Amino acid sequence: FRRFPPNASSNFAALRFRDASRSGLGAFPPSEKRCSRERPHIRSGSANEAVYLARPRMNPVALACLLLLSLPQTMPRAVSRCFRPAWGPASRRRGLQPRLVGGRGGVQQLSMVAEGANGADQAATEQEGKKAEKPETEAKVVWEPKPLEKPRSLSPSALNDFKVCPLLFRFRHLDRLPEPVTPVLARGTCAHDALYEFYGLSRELRSLDNLQNLFRLSWLKAKQGQMSRNADQYKTLFATVEDERKWGLHGLQLLQNYLELEDPTTFEPLSRELPLVTNITADVSLHGIIDRVDVDDDGNLAVVDYKTGKAPDLKYGTAVNRKILDSKFLQLRAYALLLEENYGRAPTVLKLLFLDGPSLLWMPCNHDEVERAREEILVQWESILYRVNRQHFEPNVNRLCAYCTHKPICPAWQDDSSKPTQTILQSSSSSSSEAVEGQD
Structure with a gap:
């Protein structure tokens, strides 16, 4: 073994193990101990060297190791668990050390493992030879309305929820009703985490293989509870291994699509997942986390937001298309306000990167756009206050109702979950303009 100095930006150290034929050690099974820290040997048919990454500050028994074939450098902030390929490039499974991932009944497996000899990703079971357990029946959510208090802070996503459906805003941001993890939500979470880690790599390491490996590792972290408190929901998200495999392949395709939109080797982001907050009024603040902030050679800023869905279909008239784009860019204009x-x-540019397509939408930005965003946010804030004072947030029936987890308790769908009982927003004559403001 040869130790390299830790990377200052990542607090990682690399241990490079030369090919067994050159070292004279020969091949040995991964279970054997060949160093004081119990690092498993990794054998690869396509690389002469294996790069081990570990957090030096961790307990040696729980040091995290990662193999990425043919990597010459270290990977910052990549993982905190062990990812070990099985023997041979055509292996159908890659095992995880049970002592590192909490397994007690044998070696656990990582789904959507790296490509085999046939070029297709192979799925692995949670425990070898067993199908993934079906999710347990969710307990029925009972909604008991409680007195509402005005929120002390807003976020761009909360403002978007209010535009889509005022009642959704109440359920999600005032009542804070629990929402189950869905495949779409899990895919977006893992893709965002992978892209965050991706731009922590040096430019020569920003390849498709590494980006997709980061997605796999993000999925592993989600199931181990490192990304949220919903580890159990992530573990039982899919009824079968085939469902998980299809979900994973879709996620890998989204990241492949991303590289058609940008060349990650040509620039360095100024910031990733930048948290910002500012006061809109004396009573409420605006907070948000920007996916990425770029800066060009002239010092101009650009706000970039990743979307794992599809771009809007701009097939309508100019006025309708403009309204659609204004709605889509409201979140980014709120980010622009936070930056200013x-x-x-x-910022001078706002970018929406839709990975399911893929498509890139952008719009120029300046101080006037920021002030327009401020005015829109203030109008929405007044509309929210109006509904809080009335203690009533009305539903807005739209196509997104089909995906809403609160549909069983929504008054617009009480009688028949397939047909709404309320299609027109109810409001008093003195506040009709307030009531329709939440429509998209």
Whole structure:
């Protein structure tokens, strides 16, 4: 073994193990101990060297190791668990050390493992030879309305929820009703995490293989509870291994699509997942986390937001298309407001990257756009206050109702879950303009 100095930006150290034929050690099974820290030997038919990554500050028994074939450098902030390929490039499974991932009944497996000899991703069971357990029946959510208090903070996503459906805003941000993890939500979470880690790599390491490996590792972290408190829901999200495999392949395709939109080797982001907050009024603040902030050679800022869905279909008239785009870019214009309030200047470009397509939408931005966003947010805030004072948030029936987890308790769908009982927003004559403001 040869130790390299830790990377200052990632607190990682690399241990490079030369090919067994050159070292004279010969091949040995991964279970044997060949060093004081019990690092498993990894054998690859396509690389002369294996790169081990570990957090030096961790307990040696729980040091995390990662193999990425043919990597010459270290990977910052990649993993905190062990990912070990099985023997041979055509293996159908890659095992995880049970002592590192909490397994007690044998070696656990990582779904959507790296490509085999046939070029197709292979699925692995949670425990070898067993199908993934079916999710348990969710307990029925009982909604008991409680007195509402005005929120003390808003986020761009909360404002978007209010535009889609005022009642959804109440359920999600005032009542804070629990929402189950869905495949779409899990895919978006893992894709965002993979892209965050991806731009922590040096430019020469930003390849498709590494990006997809980061997605796999993000999925592993989600199931181990490292990304949220819903580890049990992630583990039982899919009824069968085939369902999990299809889900994973879709996620890998989204990341392949991303590389058609940008060349990650040509720039360095100024910031990733940047948290910002500012006061909109004396009573409420605006907070948000920007996926990525870029800066060009002239010092101009760009706000970038990843979307794992499809771009809007701009097939309508100019006025309708403009309304659609304004709605889609409201979140980014709110981010622009946060940037200007915190750094004293507005971005010049706002970018929406839709990975399911893929498609890139962008719009120029300046101080005037930021002020327009401020006015829209203030109008929405007044509309929210109006409904809080009335203690009533009306539903807005739309195509997104089919995906809403609160549909069983929504008054618009009480009698028949397939047909709404309320298609027109109810409001008093003195507040009709307020009531329809939440429509998309």
